[in-house]
Amino acid sequence: MAPEAPVTATLPAPIYGAWMMHTEGRMPRRKSYEAKIDFLQILDENGKLDARLAKDTLTDEQVVASYEQMWICREYDETAFKLQRSGRMGTYPQNKGQEAAAIGSALAMKKGADWLVPCYRENAALFMHGLPMHYILLHWMGDERGNQVPEGVNQTPISIPIGTHMLHATGIAWAMKLRGDEDSAVITYFGDGATSEGDFHGAMNFASTLQVPCVFMCQNNQWAISVPRSEQMRSPTVAQKAIAYEMPTIQVDGNDIFAVYKAVKDARDRAVDGGGPSFIEAVTYRLGDHTTADDARRYRDQAELDSWLEKDPIIRIRKYLESKDLWSEKDQKKLGERAKKIVAEVVKTAEGIEDPTTDDIFNYTFAGLCDELETQRETLRTNSLGQFPEQAGLRGRAERV
Ligand SMILES: Cc1ncc(C[n+]2csc(CCOP(=O)(O)OP(=O)(O)O)c2C)c(N)n1
Ligand SMILES: [Mg+2]
Known part of the structure; x- marks a missing residue:
């Protein structure tokens, strides 16, 4: 044959x-x-826009609103960092530098219809799709209530295990397809390092084979903790990994909100039209440390960081707005004050919530508790940590387990 x-x-x-x-x-x-991989940039590093490519992307109003959101999220990020440093919160991974990738992609997805399946470095996307801002602080304060996404907000809790959530994204998208949902899709976020995980390849293979409506959004921020992209993979792009799964794939300037928006919008349109999954590599940079438990100065050149600071997505979008007379110093002053107020309020809400109980460890993960977990919960309630279960009359139970 x-x-x-x-x-x-x-x-x-x-x-x-x-x-x-x-x-x-x-x-x-x-x-x-x-195969070839295209690279899309619409707003360059000096804030100059390619008007032809920008056609049918973002309106002036949307760009102004996005800039404001980016600024507020940067304020949030810096405040979260300080909360950790002053002992008021646990470890926190800064999102600094990746705001255009988060907001541009979230804008292209349909709030209320689509599902977001995140990692931990796209807060701005989650807020835009309805997650109350204090939830992320609660999460990093170790409070399980931060993971209990409110009813009606279509997103899963942030995923700390690298890669596992991409399988959930494929599963949710498959359910949409089986149910015949007509105008909904899924977007899942992950980093460059995550594409080395087996779960990534499982999720991609199933998504492609089953042709589910899923957008795979890789934030290639050049580092996986202290491992640079060049040591993480041999391929010169992350985008080309999708070719193995016969997915439409593109590399975009991840610090360019127009390019990110356009790529994700096209991918979503294709997904809801029955065209299956797509892959987007947003080329960006982690301007902060990996988390507050890290010190990137130990492994990263200052010159590299400096070169990316110049490509900061917030500076770029502001240059563009100023060049079009859509933004002034006065607007900036007002926004700065508004951002501080919003974030202070969010911190107050997170810190003002009554302390969690030890029961909370069990309350938000399982639909029901098996015998063993119930024993653990009861044991924790006695504060005996299980060493002396007879103190709480738990001997029978403990023996049964
Ligand atoms: C399954 C799993 N393995 C290892 C880790 C430890 N870990 C936390 S973040 C990280 C690097 C992730 O890099 P990348 O996917 O590029 O995302 P980034 O942090 O750069 O946004 C690793 C290895 C983990 N959380 N989960
Ligand atoms: Mg990374």
Whole structure:
């Protein structure tokens, strides 16, 4: 039987050449597959817009509102950092520098219809789709109530295990397809490092094979804790990993809100039209440490950080707005004050909530408790930590387990 596809792959010269050494003159030279990765930028580093590419993307009003959101989220991020440093909160991963990727993508998804399946570095997207801002602080304060996403807000709790949530995203999108939902899709966020996980490949393979409405949104911030992208993978782009799953894939300037919006909007449109999943690599940079438990100065060059500080998405969008007379010093002053007030209020709400009980450890993870977990909960209530269960009359139960 004739093969369905020709047999020679188009590979970069060194890889292709290795094969040709053995096959030249004997094997048919046909292409079995050819691919390229596009890179999309619409707003450049100096705040200059390509008006042709920007057509049908964001209105002036949306850009102003996005800038305000980015600013408020940066204020939130810096405040969260200080809360940790002053002992009022646990570990926190700063989102600093990735605000355009979060907001541009969230704007392109449909609030109330779509589902967001996040990692931990896209707070702005979650807020935009209705998560009360104090929830993220509660999470990092170790309060399980921060993970109890309110009814009607279509998002899963932030995922600290790297990669596991992408499987959930594929599953949710598959459910949408099986139910025949007509105008909904899923977006899942993850980092460059996450694409080395088996769960990533499982999620991508199922999503592609089942053609589910899912947008895979990789925030390539160049680092996975202290591992640079170049040591994390050999491929020059992350986007090309999607080619193995026959997904439409693109690399975008992740600090350019227009490019991110356009790529995600196209991917969502395709998903709801039955075109299956897509992959987007947003090229961005982690301007902060990995988390507050990290000190990136130990492994990262200051010069590299400095070069990315110049590409800060907030500075870029402000330059653009000022060039179009859509933003003034006065607007900035007002926004600065508003952001401080909003964030102070959020901190007050998070810190003002009554202390959680030990029961909360069990309250938000399982629909029901099995015997063993119930025993653990009861034991914790006695404060005996299980060493002396007879103190609380739990001997019978403990023996049963
Ligand atoms: C399954 C799993 N393995 C390891 C870790 C420890 N860990 C936390 S963050 C991280 C790096 C993730 O890098 P990346 O996916 O690029 O996301 P970023 O933090 O850069 O946003 C690792 C290895 C984890 N949380 N979960
Ligand atoms: Mg990363």
